[in-house]
Amino acid sequence: MENSMEEVIMQEYQKAMKDLHSLWDEIGFDDQKREERTEYVTEQMKAMLRHMVSLEHSFKRKINADIEKYGEQFFKLNKELEAGISDPDADFTLLELENYLCSHVKILMKNANERRECVKKLQLQEQALCERLIEEPTELPKRTVPSKEDLDLLEKKIRTLQQEKINREKMFHQLQNRISELMEELEQKANTSFERDVLSDVELFTLSVQNLQRMRTIKDKYEKMVKTNEIESAKLREQINLIYIRLEIDLLERETFLSSVKNHKPSSVKKLSEELERLKEQQQQDLAKYINRLRREIEDWWEKCFISDEAKSEFVPYFTDEYSEDVLAAHDAEVLKLHHYYNENQTLFTKIEQRKKVWIRFMDLEERANNPDRLFGNRGCALLQEEKERRRVKKELPVVEKELEASVKAWESVNGKKFLIEGRTVSEYIEHEWIKYHERKEQERKKKQSERQNQLNYESKMGSKPPAVKRRMPANDTYRKAKLLRINEDHTTFMTSVRKTPQRTALRERNQNSIQGFEPSSSEVSTYSRFAFGLLNKKGNQSTFCRDENQQYFL
Known part of the structure; x- marks a missing residue:
């Protein structure tokens, strides 16, 4: 290849020199002029070749610079993206090396941009969930290209937040329904802005841990209030029933009233309290009568609860002759105490x-x-x-x-x-x-x-x-004879001679003298x-x- 190029150049050089000499002949240059012209042509050709070599050296330097730039990007991106692309072959020429590095850098740059966009989207999604749940977003290490671990961490955090959002929404609905039921049972409306938020739509409520805890606190408070009403209602019903029995109130009248206050709402508790006060006023019109009734009730409860005489004596109002409201109240409280004691340990x-x-x-x-x-x-x-x-x-x-x-x-x-x-x-x-x-x-x-x-x-x-x-034998002679016959059947009868026992006259007389005037009683016989x-x-x-x-x- 190089030889043919040299031959072409020599041919062109010879042809050019031949043409120049022909021109110089026509012009009439002398030998000196010809020599000067020849040197000039030679210098021009040498300058042109040097320029061409210089251009190629510049191109080589450019290729080397590109190789260095692409090489740095290639190795950095390949490491950050964990792409696993193999290093270039050592036998590559400069152009091959440049092309290899350039093409792979473009691919790696594309992947890096896609990963950055993915991380950005995940961060926006996480940010929205964190704002909804009032949670801290994930802080990723500062890198030019996010790693796979960063992506996995964000995706895992988002899944956790999404599940937490579902759980909190479920908890919100449960607490909301329970609070609504309790408020209805307490005949109460939302008094604060937070309670109004609680009763609103879930999308308008901030599902933070603190807010859910506040909801639980409200629920617990209302449950205690309902429980208090239930206890108070049961206590009032028990007292009312006891006084109903003492006053011998008509059964229909009792059922009519009690059927109107079946629940434990404040209005029902109020009605029960008013009824108890009315019955107490009616009861106090004849204290002695009702105190004595209560004493009979207490005696029954003492017997049912196996109360000792010592414990009975500790209840002093039972033994007093005074009939007052305090004595009545003491007896009333004692009946309730014994009633509760019996029910608890029935x-x-x-x-x-x-x-x-x-x-x-x-x-x-x-x-x-x-x-x-x-x-x-x-x-x-x-x-x-x-x-x-x-x-x-x-x-x-x-x-x-x-x-x-x-x-x-x-x-x-x-x-x-x-x-x-x-x-x-x-x-x-x-x-x-x-x-x-x-x-x-x-x-x-x-x-x-x-x-x-x-x-x-x-x-x-x-x-x-x-x-x-x-x-003692049965009075029926027929039955007795039959029994004797049954006893003696299937047995051989032996006859023996019978004679009377000789009488002992002296002994008989002595015994008669001893027992003269004595008649044995039935009690002695029984003894x-x-x-x-x-x-x-x-x-x-x-x-x-x-x-x-x-x-x-x-x-």
Whole structure:
């Protein structure tokens, strides 16, 4: 390539010199002139070549400058954008390197501008949400080109703010509805600009944490007011119902009034207060009558609540002979106090009553077991049924007592004080009743022992004893004969000779002299019967009079 260019240049040079010499001949230049002209042409050609070389050097410098500029931009943008474009090849010429860097810089610049626009849009979106929610916007590091981390941070923050906006709007609607309901129940209107904002559209309300907290505060305040009205209303209704009962107000009149004040609004509370005042005025017209009624109510509540005599004596107005408004108010307050006490602990009192019923049944069965007369009325296996009932009650009683003690223990752990039954703890109360039971049993045992001893002393002195008590038989002779026949059937009858026992005349006369004028009473017979029955029980031979399937009777 270079050789052909040199040949072309030489050809052109030779042709030009040939033409110049021809011209110089025509002009008539001498040799000196010709030489001068030749040198001039040579200098011109050399200057032109030097100029051309200079231009190319300038172009090279320009290319190098562009390469340096594009190179800096390329490496910077490639790093900031994390584009991952590979570095240029080391074998690139200057023009190739310039073209490579220039083309990629244009692409990277476009990506950088797009990222800046994206960040700008995200920041505007975030700013709007922050203004809506009164939150601080994200502060990004100062960079010429935002990083991917910056974009991710903004997008995440926007998603969080959007979800927070949804949650706060939901919370706003809940609080708004609740506040509206409470204000309606309180018969109250919005008094402040904030309350009016609360009842307005959500888009007009600033959903800041502080504003939502203010809404919660308003809701809590109104709920307390409603709760206060409910408590006051319930208290007034309770007092009104008690006075209705005392004054014996007609049921229709009661229901008519109470049906007109079913809610707890201030207007209803006011009506209830006015009705209570009216009833109190009516009640005070005959203080003695109503105080005595209240005392009967208090007695009932004392019994239901198992109040001890000591606690009863602490209520001094109950024992006064004075009838005044203060005494009436004290009795009224005592009834309410006992009523509340019973209602709050109704579960415990129900268990106490349950235990009391089982205990009474247990005592009744024990008393019946000690009555020997029951042996003579044993129809339909009554003694067997009674014994089953006694075993069932003995098994049920400790279970009921254990449940009662567990319930009382749970109550005491919650309330931090002792639960008293007739002035005693539940354990003391149960133990006291068992002690009384054993003392009574011991007294009965000693009484029976004394009676038996007296009877034995009497018999030893008199030399005789009351006739043995025979078992009572049914009055129907036919039934008795049938029974005897059934007992003797399928048995071989053995006949033995019978003779009378020789009479002991002397002994008979002595006995007649000893018992002359003595007639045994039924009480003495009963005493001996109990004595004999007790001996049998000690040996484990409990008498039972019942009928089996074969119609045979046993004693």
